[in-house]
Amino acid sequence: MPTPYNLEIRDRCTECEIRNHGTFCKLSSEGSAALEEMRYSTVYPKGSVLFVEGDVPRGVYIVCRGEAKLSTTSSDGKTLIVRIAEAGEVLGASATILGRPYELTAETLEPSQVSFVRRDDFLRFVETRPEASLNTARVLSEKYQSAQREIRSLGLSRTTAERLARLILDWCDASGTETPRGTRIRVLLTHEDIAQRIGTTRETVTRLLSDFRRRGVVEVKGSSFTVLDRGVLEDLVGAGLTHAAV
Amino acid sequence: MPTPYNLEIRDRCTECEIRNHGTFCKLSSEGSAALEEMRYSTVYPKGSVLFVEGDVPRGVYIVCRGEAKLSTTSSDGKTLIVRIAEAGEVLGASATILGRPYELTAETLEPSQVSFVRRDDFLRFVETRPEASLNTARVLSEKYQSAQREIRSLGLSRTTAERLARLILDWCDASGTETPRGTRIRVLLTHEDIAQRIGTTRETVTRLLSDFRRRGVVEVKGSSFTVLDRGVLEDLVGAGLTHAAV
DNA sequence: CGCTTACGGTGACCGACATCACCCAAATAT
């Protein structure tokens, strides 16, 4: 059967493979069934906006498949991309729990399947099922720690080269595939996006990447980067701040 | 009876006034009793280090009274003060839940009473008491949102003047007292500390504060600031980024 | 009491980056 956007749909929570590694969806079979009962699953095209920062929280969005860009914008139009959410992540949980506005904007980066759970359903789910509140606490712990790492990177790195190096290394660790020549990563973001991701300008990203290329550190072919000399990037990062804690 | 460090001790969780506004401690009477049972309450002098980033998580620390500085340090010695934790806050929760190293260092800023709960006790507490896991989820939501705001401030503000202005405004909102001439705040931090709080150098903080003084925006008398012209600070902040969401 | 240490104040210097301006190639629309 043809599916929209060529995306294979995960239509049963109870049989979804995310259940085994997504922290939130790791529920008992009754829990999964209850979740399946109340969620609204939709396939969105690339570039769909799930929610906008400042919106009153309608509920949570669970990324079943695909990726979403989480960003925040200043009044003068500058945008900061805070994180790329992967399949299995729950978005808008803190806002939904506290009843405060979403603090970020979420937009799909590719065709994505997303489950929506209405706020009152979610709250009831979490309040009546201990496993759900525990999972929520775990999910939020992870989000908090990743935010903390972001703060470290933004606040302690001395140069933008360092932040770019860190970003590339993070991508390698998260989704790199090893090749004989080095680690290859697919980069869905434009230079503009990367700039917003590390809080700088497009021109600077272009120049830094050119520099990395010239020095034989990375090879760029379309949207595919190959990290040829990881050491240089690690030096850039390590000089300013330890990657793992001491 | 004389208490150490002139600090009145909150010795019963069940009768502690924090229970009414501290998000985590807001428990049923059985919950409070159980918490009181397993916590170790200690009064620390100023400058005590509760935990260090990178430590394996021993458990959580609840600030009953006082304040603690949360910071992170890069390998080259630069320090970023991430947040000042107030009474009622739970520290080290995400690390304890995930079993990952503490990502921050916590140090008391003044004589403080702190309750410690061992990791396995805390996990059991949270796993067996739905109200505890719910409160934990709420606490973590708050921490996450505040981290998010920090990221915004670090990543989107264009100048350090803007960050300093935002910091001062935050202090006014959190703990300012109104006077005929403006809002007065007590600043326990040195210029050096302030610099670390907004990711800049001591010299720059000194210069910026001089500038604010010259322009009649703030008045500095020892550790007491008086904000005479809030508008200027708001303009500095607002130019770069809206304080509240749209 | 001088001596040291911590904190604050300032000047000189300069390098990393934001900004502006323009060009080119490829993709997409008309």
Added chain:
DNA sequence: ATATTTGGGTGATGTCGGTCACCGTAAGCG
């Protein structure tokens, strides 16, 4: 086909703020 848009590449220029260097004052301590 031509026009437009989108993403990438690069030079010139200005400036914010980090760095270094030094000084003054106040507090703590032998």
